[in-house]
Every structure is written in structure tokens, then in C-alpha cells.
Amino acid sequence: MRSGLWAAPALLQDGRLMEQEGRVEEAKVIYLALLQDEPAHREALNDLGNLLFAQGKNAAARPYYEAAVASHPKDPMSLVNLGNLLMKLRELTKARKLFEGALDVDPHYRPAHAGMSFALSDLGDSEVAAEHRRIAFQDHCVVSAPYRGAQPPITVLELVSTIGGNIRTQEFLSDRIFKRFLVATEFYHPGTVLPPHDLVVNAIGDVDVADDALAVAESMMGRTGAPVINHPTAVRATSRCAIAERLAGVANVVTPKTVLLSRDLLEAEDAEAVLSDRGFEFPMLLRSPGFHGGEHFVKVEAGAQLRTALADLPGQQLLVIQYLDARRRDGKIRKYRVMMVDGRIYPLHVAVSWNWKIHYFSAEMADHAVHRAEDAAFLGDMAGALGPRATVALEEIQATLGLDYGGIDFGLNEDGEVLLFEANATMAVVVPDKGEQWEYRRGPVETIYKAVWMMLMSRGRKVREEIWRDSNPTAIDDEALIGNA
Numbered sequence: 064m065r066s067g068l069w070a071a072p073a074l075l076q077d078g079r080l081m082e083q084e085g086r087v088e089e090a091k092v093i094y095l096a097l098l099q100d101e102p103a104h105r106e107a108l109n110d111l112g113n114l115l116f117a118q119g120k121n122a123a124a125r126p127y128y129e130a131a132v133a134s135h136p137k138d139p140m141s142l143v144n145l146g147n148l149l150m151k152l153r154e155l156t157k158a159r160k161l162f163e164g165a166l167d168v169d170p171h172y173r174p175a176h177a178g179m180s181f182a183l184s185d186l187g188d189s190e191v192a193a194e195h196r197r198i199a200f201q202d203h204c205v206v207s208a209p210y211r212g213a214q215p216p217i218t219v220l221e222l223v224s225t226i227g228g229n230i231r232t233q234e235f236l237s238d239r240i241f242k243r244f245l246v247a248t249e250f251y252h253p254g255t256v257l258p259p260h261d262l263v264v265n266a267i268g269d270v271d272v273a274d275d276a277l278a279v280a281e282s283m284m285g286r287t288g289a290p291v292i293n294h295p296t297a298v299r300a301t302s303r304c305a306i307a308e309r310l311a312g313v314a315n316v317v318t319p320k321t322v323l324l325s326r327d328l329l330e331a332e333d334a335e336a337v338l339s340d341r342g343f344e345f346p347m348l349l350r351s352p353g354f355h356g357g358e359h360f361v362k363v364e365a366g367a368q369l370r371t372a373l374a375d376l377p378g379q380q381l382l383v384i385q386y387l388d389a390r391r392r393d394g395k396i397r398k399y400r401v402m403m404v405d406g407r408i409y410p411l412h413v414a415v416s417w418n419w420k421i422h423y424f425s426a427e428m429a430d431h432a433v434h435r436a437e438d439a440a441f442l443g444d445m446a447g448a449l450g451p452r453a454t455v456a457l458e459e460i461q462a463t464l465g466l467d468y469g470g471i472d473f474g475l476n477e478d479g480e481v482l483l484f485e486a487n488a489t490m491a492v493v494v495p496d497k498g499e500q501w502e503y504r505r506g507p508v509e510t511i512y513k514a515v516w517m518m519l520m521s522r523g524r525k526v527r528e529e530i531w532r533d534s535n536p537t538a539i540d541d542e543a544l545i546g547n548a
Contacts (some may be wrong), residue, residue, distance in 0.1 A: 065161070068439075070097075070100065071097055071100070071101055071104060071107075071363070073108075074097040074119050075094060075097060075104075075106055075107060075110070076094055077093050078090045078093035078094045078097070078110060078314045079105070079110065081093060082110075082114060082209070082211050083210070083211065084212075084213055085211050085212040085213035085214075085239050086213070087114060087211055087239075089440070090114060091111065091114065091115075094107050094110055094111040094114070095111070099345045102134075103130070103134035103135075104136065105131060105140075106134050107143065108127045108128070108130050108131035108134070109127070109128070109131050109140060109141055109144055111124075111127050111157045112125075112127035112128040112131065112144060112148075112213075113125045113144065113209075113506045115127070116144075116147075116151075117129075117209070117211070117238055119233070119234075121148060121152060124396055125145075125147060125148060128141065128144050128145035128148055129145060131144070131145070131230055132161070132406060136145045136164075137168050138168075138460060139165035139166075139168050139169045139172045139174075139175055140174075142161045142162070142164050142165040142168075142175070143161070143162065143165050143172070143174045143175050145161055146158040146159075146165070146175075146178045146182070147178060148277040149161065150178065150181060150182060150185075153547060154362050155185050156186075158178065158182050159179065159182040159183065159186065160498060162178040162179040162182060163179070163180075164204050164474045165178075166179070166518070170355070171198075171546055173198070173199050173200075173203060174199075176195045176196075176198040176199035177195070177196070177199035177200070177225075178437035179192070179195040179264060180192045180193070180196040180199055180225065180370070183195065184226065184227065187361075189376065191468065196225050196226070196249075196250075197250075198306070199225075200225060200247040200249070200250040201250055202250075203250075203253050203282075204246055204247040204248070204250040204255060205244055205245070205246055205247075205255065205256075205257070205258065206244070206245045206246075206247070207243075207245075207258075207506065208238065208242070208243040208244070208245060209238055210238055210241075210242040210243075210308045211239050211523055212236045212239040212242075213239075214238055215259050216240065216241055216242035216515070217240060217241050217242070217262060217519070217520065217523035217524065218241070218242045218258070218259065218260045218261045218262070218523075219236060219241045219242065219243050219244070219260060219261070219262050219263070219264050219267050219519075219523070220244050220246060220257060220258070220260040220262070220263045220264070220287065220289070221236070221243050221244065221245045221246065221263075221264045221283060222246050222248050222263065222264070222265045222266060222267055222276075222280045222283070222295070223245050223246065223247060223248065223266050223267060223276075224247075224248060224249065224267045224272070224273035224276035224277075225247045225249055225250070225276075226249070226269060226272065226273060226276070226507045227269070227272050227273065228268060228269030228270075228271075228272035228273035228276075228353060228489065229266045229267060229268060229269075229273075230266045230267075230268040230293075230468070230488055230489060230491075231491045232264060232266050234494075234512070234515060235512070235515045235519060236264065236519070237516075240516075240520065241519070241523075244257075244260065246283075247506055248267065248276040248277075248279040248280045248283070249275065249279065251279055251283065253286075256468075257286060257287065260287070260289055261289060261523040261524075262289050262290055262291075262292065262469070262519065262522055262523035263284075263287055263289050263290070263291040263292065263293075264292045264293070264519070265277075265291065265292065265293045265294065265295050265298060266293075266485060267295065268293070268298060268469075268488035268489035269282055269353060269487070269488075269489050270298060270299050270300075270302045270305075271302050271303060271352040271353055271382075272353035272485075274299065274302075277295045277298055277299045277537035278295075278299070279296060280295040281295040281296055281299065283295075284296075290522040290523070292468065292518070292519065292522065293466055293467050293468055293469075293488055294467075295466075296463065297465045297466055298465075298466070298487075298488050299489045301464065301469075301486070301488060303321050303350075303382055303384070303485065303487075304321045304322060304323055304382075305321055306318070306321075306483075306486055306487070307320065307321040307483075308458055308483070309463060309464075310463060310483060313456060313459045313460060313463065314455075314456065314459070315452040315453065315455065315479070315480045315481060316456045316459075316460065316480065316481045316483055317387060317476065317480055317481065317482050318483045319348075319384050319385035319386070319387050319481065319483065319484075320341075320342055320343065320384075320385040321382060321383070321385070322341060322382070322383050323352070323380050323381070323382055323383075324380070324381060324383055325379060325381075326373065326378070326380070326381060327379075329349075329369065329373055329381060329383075330370065330373060334366075334369060335366040335369070338399050341359075341383075342385075343383060343385060345363060345364060345365050345366060346362055346363060346365075346386045347362075347363055347372070347383060347384065347385060347386050348360065348361070348362055348363070348382075348383070348384040348385075348386050349361050349363055349372055349376060349381055349382070349383060349384075350376075350381065350382040350384060351376045351377050351378040351381060351382075352380060352381075352382055353378075358367065359375075359376050359377060359378075360420060361375065361376065362419055362420070363388065381536060386419075387474070387482045387483075387484070389419075389474030389475070389476070389482050389548070391475075391477070394417065394536055395415055395416065395417055396415070396416055396417070396418070396419060396421055396474065397413050397414070397415050397437075397474055397475065398413070398416075398421045398422075398423075398426075398472055398473070398474060398484065399412075399441065399449070399470070399472070399473050399475070400412050400413075400414075400423075400470055400472050400490065401445070401457060401470065401471050402468075402469070402470050402490065402492060403461045403464070403466055403467075403468065403469045403470065403471065404467070404468055404511060404514040404515055404518060405467055405515075405518040406461070406474070407514065407515075408432075408445075408457055408458065408461055408471075409507070409510060409511045409514060410441055410442050410445040410507060411470070411492060411507065411511065412438055412441075412442070412504070413424035413436075413437060413438050413441045413448075413509070414428060415427060415428065415431070415434040415437060415438070423493075424493075429500070432500075438503075438504070439503040439504075441502065441508075442504065442507045445491065449475065449479075450475075450479040451479075452478075452479040452480060452481075453473075453475055453479055453480065453481050456481045457471060457473075457481065458482070460481075460483075460486055464486060466487075466488055467518065468488060468490075468515060468518075469486065469487055469488040469489075469490065470486070470488075470490030471483070471485075471486040472484040472485045472486070472490070473486075492508060492511050492512065492515075493508075494508060495508060
């Protein structure tokens with residue numbers, strides 16, 4: 064290990080070199096050695112925090128970021144790095160204060176403006192958030208992400224929206240395999256020079272939030288010859304209203320009537336008559352577009368509850384959705400989720416609950432072994448659990464949507480038909496909690512992860528192999544990469 068006057072700069076350089084070569088565990092050892100001698104070393108604290116953060120080890124990264132801020136309270140980089148971590152942990156108010164502190168020091172620091180735009184948007188101040196977005200990304204819409212791999216990377220052009228509605232790609236686009244260039248599509252213009260790339264991943268998944276961004280992404284497709292994952296044209300056809308219409312004709316699928324109406328219309332004196340004329344009856348569902356996980360989503364049992372329900376929902380446009388009663392004979396509701404990956408369907412879970420608004424994290428699963436047994440049976444034999452009518456219907460839904468990656472949430476009625484809740488590209492595959500009771504879920508989740516990795520690597524590698532055919536015959540070992548991801 065280096066020592067002496069130049070030890071810290073040399074160790075920092077060594078650690079960063081190890082990172083670039085994909086030797087991340089060795090890099091951690093070097094950063095820790097540097098910090099043992101200089102506990103307040105600004106760059107080492109941030110570099111180690113960034114490395115841990117990139118690995119999804121948020122709790123491990125936090126003390127290093129906090130130490131950097133405590134030792135360097137006027138350093139914009141340290142403030143923003145901690146702010147970004149707190150955003151991930153949904154500590155929005157604390158994150159906002161950190162971004163404000165960075166801008167107090169450097170009013171032109173783009174990463175702080177980007178952080179402020181995300182924090183303010185989530186806190187409901189969309190007007191000020193838009194101004195911060197403009198400063199952060201105007202004339203700077205392509206952002207390079209670090210690469211920490213030992214082999215030449217598959218280079219990805221990742222299209223994102225700065226206002227939200229993006230797919231979670233971090234779990235799949237490992238920085239040890241993929242070199243990512245993120246494009247803030249709202250600020251892209253035809254004169255923007257795109258970096259060379261092997262693959263395009265359209266991470267914009269929610270058309271109800273980010274249709275403008277998807278329109279720009281769609282226009283960009285003429286500027287690339289690389290394979291595209293989740294083509295923007297396919298995603299643009301997956302709004303909640305469009306999905307209900309497109310899938311209404313699929314055999315053995317029941318879709319809910321869904322319309323987007325203005326708040327003014329829903330607050331009017333004749334709102335009940337307007338809804339009745341459009342074919343709705345109580346109970347019905349109201350939802351603010353762009354939110355997932357059950358936020359801002361309510362069931363309205365009768366007309367007298369309409370105004371009260373509206374008061375709690377943000378937005379000037381609201382989705383009115385027909386309520387599909389998925390309750391079975393035992394009084395319970397089941398919400399199934401399957402994932403669509405590269406033309407195949409994979410079971411992810413069935414959540415069982417007595418509540419109409421059901422998500423796996425809030426369903427009665429942890430304390431009910433019989434519910435977990437039903438989940439395990441679905442994961443072990445999807446076709447047997449669903450029956451032939453629903454199985455064929457799901458295949459037809461997949462073929463109709465044409466997404467490379469996406470999910471379908473649904474229930475079943477007593478006739479074995481699919482009661483469609485939603486189908487789009489935004490659905491996440493969450494790794495199960497640790498514990499013996501969840502072990503049965505790990506294999507199916509890993510199968511989905513591997514399917515996504517294989518899709519990304521195979522499509523990117525085909526182009527890379529064509530480029531390297533004469534100059535570099537090295538093949539990528541898929542299994543080794545999966546093991547390292």
C-alpha cells in the first residue's frame with residue numbers, strides 16, 4: 064500500500080482505476096485505506112459512497128455521504144450526492160434542503176438543479192420544478208453514467224423523461240456490463256450529437272405522464288440503427304384509456320371502461336348524469352394519472368362521495384375507471400402479475416387480500432401461509448393455476464401490446480376470464496425480502512431477471528459482434544456476466 068506525502072492522491076487514483084476495470088471490491092479496500100489515514104477526504108468519501116450507491120447498498124453508502132457533508136458542508140458535490148440518496152429513500156424534504164444548500168454555494172451547479180427538479184416535482188411544486196429542469200438539462204441532455212466493467216462494455220443509449228414515468232432499469236443495466244448514456248428527451252433537439260451506441264433502451268414507460276417525452280423519443284428512432292428495447296411507438300399505445308379499448312376485443316378478457324375527464328366536469332352539479340351518460344355506475348374508481356403503487360387512487364361507492372373523493376386527488380385531469388369486482392366465492396380478491404419479456408410471459412406473484420386496492424407489499428401474505436401457498440402454486444404452474452382461457456388470453460395481450468418488457472396485472476372471474484387491471488411497461492420486479500417464508504419466490508424472480516439480462520445482452524451483443532468480427536473476436540460469456548451482475 065502506498066504511503067508518504069503523495070499517498071492520498073495516488074491511492075485515490077488507484078481506487079478509481081480499479082473501479083474502471085471492474086475490480087470494485089479492490090477499489091473499496093483502497094478507498095477504506097485512504098479514509099483510515101484521512102477520514103475527511105472529500106473525494107474518497109464520495110467515491111466510496113457512489114460505488115456503494117450504484118450497487119444498491121443505500122444503507123452502507125449513507126454514512127460516507129453524511130461524513131462528506133459534515134466535513135465539507137459547502138461542497139456542492141457532497142450535498143447533491145447525499146440528496147440523491149435521500150431522494151431514493153423518499154426523504155424528500157431533507158433532500159430538497161441539501162439541493163438548496165448546493166445551489167447557495169454554486170447557483171449554476173447542474174446536478175443540484177436536476178435534484179431540485181425531482182424533489183420539487185414529488186413535493187407537488189411542478190412550476191418551480193420545471194424551471195430547475197430547464198437549467199439542469201437545457202443544452203446538456205446527454206449524461207454519461209460511470210462504467211465499472213473489466214470487459215469492453217455494451218454501450219446503451221437510455222431514453223428517459225425528466226418529469227417521471229420511467230422504468231426502473233438500474234437492476235438490469237449493470238454498470239459492470241453496460242455503459243449508459245442517459246438522454247433527457249424533453250431537452251433533445253435534432254442538432255444533438257448522440258454518442259456511438261450498441262443498443263437503445265427506451266426507459267420511458269408511462270404515456271399518461273410522459274407522452275411529450277415519448278413523442279420526442281419516437282422522433283429519435285430515425286437517428287439510430289441500433290436495436291431498440293420497448294420502441295416508443297409501442298409504449299405510446301399503452302395509456303390506460305387506450306389499453307382498455309385495444310384489449311376489449313381480446314377473447315376471454317374483460318377490460319374496464321376508462322376515460323380521462325377534467326376536474327371541472329367531475330365537480331359540476333350534473334357530474335353524476337354525465338358519468339351515467341358515459342356508461343358508468345357506482346361504485347367506480349378515480350385515479351390521478353401517473354401514480355403507481357396505489358397513491359391517489361380511490362373507490363367511490365356513491366354519488367354523494369364524489370366531491371369528497373375529488374378533494375383528495377391531485378391534477379386537473381382524472382381517470383374514471385369502471386370497477387371490476389374480482390372477489391371470489393371465499394370473499395377474497397386476487398391480483399395476479401405476470402411479466403412480459405422478449406416475447407415470453409413469466410409469473411411474478413399473486414397477491415391475496417380482502418381489500419379491493421391490492422398490492423403485494425400491502426396484501427395479507429406475510430401472516431397467511433395459505434396465501435403464500437397459493438402464490439407458490441401459481442409460480443410453480445402458471446397455466447394450471449390460471450386455466451386455459453386465461454393463459455391463452457394473456458398470450459394474446461402480449462402479442463397485441465408488442466412490448467419487449469412490461470407487465471400485466473389482472474384478476475380472474477368465476478368463468479376463468481381475465482379481469483384486466485392494467486398492462487404497461489412501468490411494472491417493477493422487486494427482489495423478495497430475506498427470510499425462509501419468501502424463498503419460494505426467489506427462483507421465479509431470478510428467472511425474470513435473467514430473461515431481461517439475456518435480452519439486453521443478446522441484442523446489444525449482435526451489433527457489437529458485427530463491429531468486432533474482424534478486429535476483436537472476444538465473445539461475451541453470458542453466464543459469467545449474470546453471475547457478476
